Amino acid sequence: MDRNVIICRCQEVTYGEILDAIADGATTVDGVKKRTRAGMGLCQGKTCQRRVQQIIASQTGQKPEDVLPATYRVPVRPIRMGVIGGNKDE
Amino acid sequence: MNKKDADVIVIGGGIIGTAITYQLSKRGKKVLLIEKNDLCSGTTGACDAYITPHTKAAGFSLDLCIKSQEVWKDLEEELDADLEYEHNCGGLQVCQNQTEFDLVSDNSEKLKAGGLEVHMLDIEEARKIEPALSEKLRGALYCPSAGQVNPFKTTFAYMKAAKRNGAEFKNHTAVTGIIRDGEKVVGVNTDKGDYYADAVVNAAGAWGGEIAKLAGYDFEILPRRGQLIVSEPVKPIIHTTMQTGNYMVIKHHPELITDERVKRLGIGYCIEQTDDGSIIIGFTREFVGFDKSTTLESIEGIIETAIQHIPELADIHFIRTFSGFRPYSPDNKPYLGPVDGAPGFYMAAGHEGDGIALSAITGVVLAEMIVDGNTSFDMDSFSPNRIFNK
Numbered sequence: 001m002d003r004n005v006i007i008c009r010c011q012e013v014t015y016g017e018i019l020d021a022i023a024d025g026a027t028t029v030d031g032v033k034k035r036t037r038a039g040m041g042l043c044q045g046k047t048c049q050r051r052v053q054q055i056i057a058s059q060t061g062q063k064p065e066d067v068l069p070a071t072y073r074v075p076v077r078p079i080r081m082g083v084i085g086g087n088k089d090e
Numbered sequence: 091m092n093k094k095d096a097d098v099i100v101i102g103g104g105i106i107g108t109a110i111t112y113q114l115s116k117r118g119k120k121v122l123l124i125e126k127n128d129l130c131s132g133t134t135g136a137c138d139a140y141i142t143p144h145t146k147a148a149g150f151s152l153d154l155c156i157k158s159q160e161v162w163k164d165l166e167e168e169l170d171a172d173l174e175y176e177h178n179c180g181g182l183q184v185c186q187n188q189t190e191f192d193l194v195s196d197n198s199e200k201l202k203a204g205g206l207e208v209h210m211l212d213i214e215e216a217r218k219i220e221p222a223l224s225e226k227l228r229g230a231l232y233c234p235s236a237g238q239v240n241p242f243k244t245t246f247a248y249m250k251a252a253k254r255n256g257a258e259f260k261n262h263t264a265v266t267g268i269i270r271d272g273e274k275v276v277g278v279n280t281d282k283g284d285y286y287a288d289a290v291v292n293a294a295g296a297w298g299g300e301i302a303k304l305a306g307y308d309f310e311i312l313p314r315r316g317q318l319i320v321s322e323p324v325k326p327i328i329h330t331t332m333q334t335g336n337y338m339v340i341k342h343h344p345e346l347i348t349d350e351r352v353k354r355l356g357i358g359y360c361i362e363q364t365d366d367g368s369i370i371i372g373f374t375r376e377f378v379g380f381d382k383s384t385t386l387e388s389i390e391g392i393i394e395t396a397i398q399h400i401p402e403l404a405d406i407h408f409i410r411t412f413s414g415f416r417p418y419s420p421d422n423k424p425y426l427g428p429v430d431g432a433p434g435f436y437m438a439a440g441h442e443g444d445g446i447a448l449s450a451i452t453g454v455v456l457a458e459m460i461v462d463g464n465t466s467f468d469m470d471s472f473s474p475n476r477i478f479n480k
Binding site for chain 1: 128129130131135242246259261262321322323366382384386389390391392393394395396397403404405406407408409410411412
């Protein structure tokens with residue numbers, strides 16, 4: 001695959017940058033995320049996490065399902081802050 | 091005589107451990123850093139990004155932070171890396187009412203006497219710096235020299251620079267014991283084998299207490315959970331780093347907090363906007379052991395306070411919550427230096443919420459202590475040996 005192919009669309013992280021992160025010591029989805037921002041954007045890795053898992057697996061010889069995924073956190077979808085902590089003065 | 095794997099072993103691959111590793115390697119030492127997971131996966135992996143001298147106690151802590159800023163200033167050039175460092179974006183401590191304003195004002199006098207430039211601003215003046223602030227607030231303390239930085243980029247940059255100087259990194263290797271030869275600390279046991287060196291540095295952050303226990307010391311370093319939220323990327327609306335004035339109340343006068351939820355969870359807010367446009371909002375201060383979950387009650391509390399201060403946040407979406415551990419120490423100061431009765435064993439942990447700001451100077455002073463045997467200025471106040479004098 002071309003190194004310039006974008007894997008994480010939200011943060012525009014390329015295949016090449018992910019390969020570099022793995023060469024740099026990343027062995028988990030979180031490790032790639034901390035080094036490249038892949039998965040840190042608006043969709044929080046919903047699009048790219050599987051792909052990143054596969055790339056790590058192919059580079060490190062692990063099975064894709066053995067590559068540690070990133071931690072899932074609330075909220076599942078973006079929520080307007082006013083919905084959760086609406087201003088009580090108004 | 092045992093084999094020797096390095097001159098110095100550093101335990102912990104966060105911003106503190108990598109800073110020390112870099113500074114030692116720069117001074118010609120062969121360093122082996124041992125990290126139980128990956129770099130940036132523990133304390134540094136989930137924190138905020140402030141370099142704020144005005145939140146430090148006037149005296150030794152403030153002096154150390156100002157010295158740290160001196161090191162930060164040239165760090166991007168020295169490490170040859172972009173650290174997203176904004177060295178004077180300024181910091182505001184925003185006060186909702188007169189009680190907070192009075193406490194923060196009192197503190198501002200101490201900070202001024204300690205040599206820091208700070209100004210107390212009425213809300214009209216504060217809104218000239220941060221127009222997003224609500225006009226219903228009382229005012230703010232303004233510190234022009236406060237900054238922010240990207241802690242992940244800094245940690246990886248330290249690692250790369252240290253590797254260029256010959257340092258070695260062993261990730262996914264957990265320290266299980268401290269090896270001693272008589273009194274002297276000469277190495278560590280790990281789940282991957284034993285490693286030997288002339289000195290061992292404990293830079294394990296929130297886990298620093300556990301590592302110290304392996305050497306037989308109880309430093310009472312506890313993990314203090316802080317929850318944060320992250321917004322969608324938006325246009326720049328926050329220009330400085332901000333905390334609620336009640337941060338000072340919570341940190342230094344917890345007895346004055348009357349709201350039960352604020353008291354129990356230590357809720358306030360600190361807010362910053364990163365280079366990519368995301369707004370990061372904290373904080374809570376909770377003792378829950380190593381439980382890394384986020385809770386709806388705290389998230390609600392943080393957002394509620396933040397919207398009271400910055401009303402336009404109500405229309406911005408948040409996309410993630412996360413929590414991390416601050417390495418709490420009982421007297422709000424890190425333990426930095428050699429430990430009596432264990433020659434070769436050094437502490438560099440217990441920074442609580444000041445770890446990012448103080449990482450730069452921590453790297454320098456630990457390297458000075460280990461290489462030269464003394465530091466370029468008085469570090470007695472941070473000596474780990476203060477635990478023996480209680």
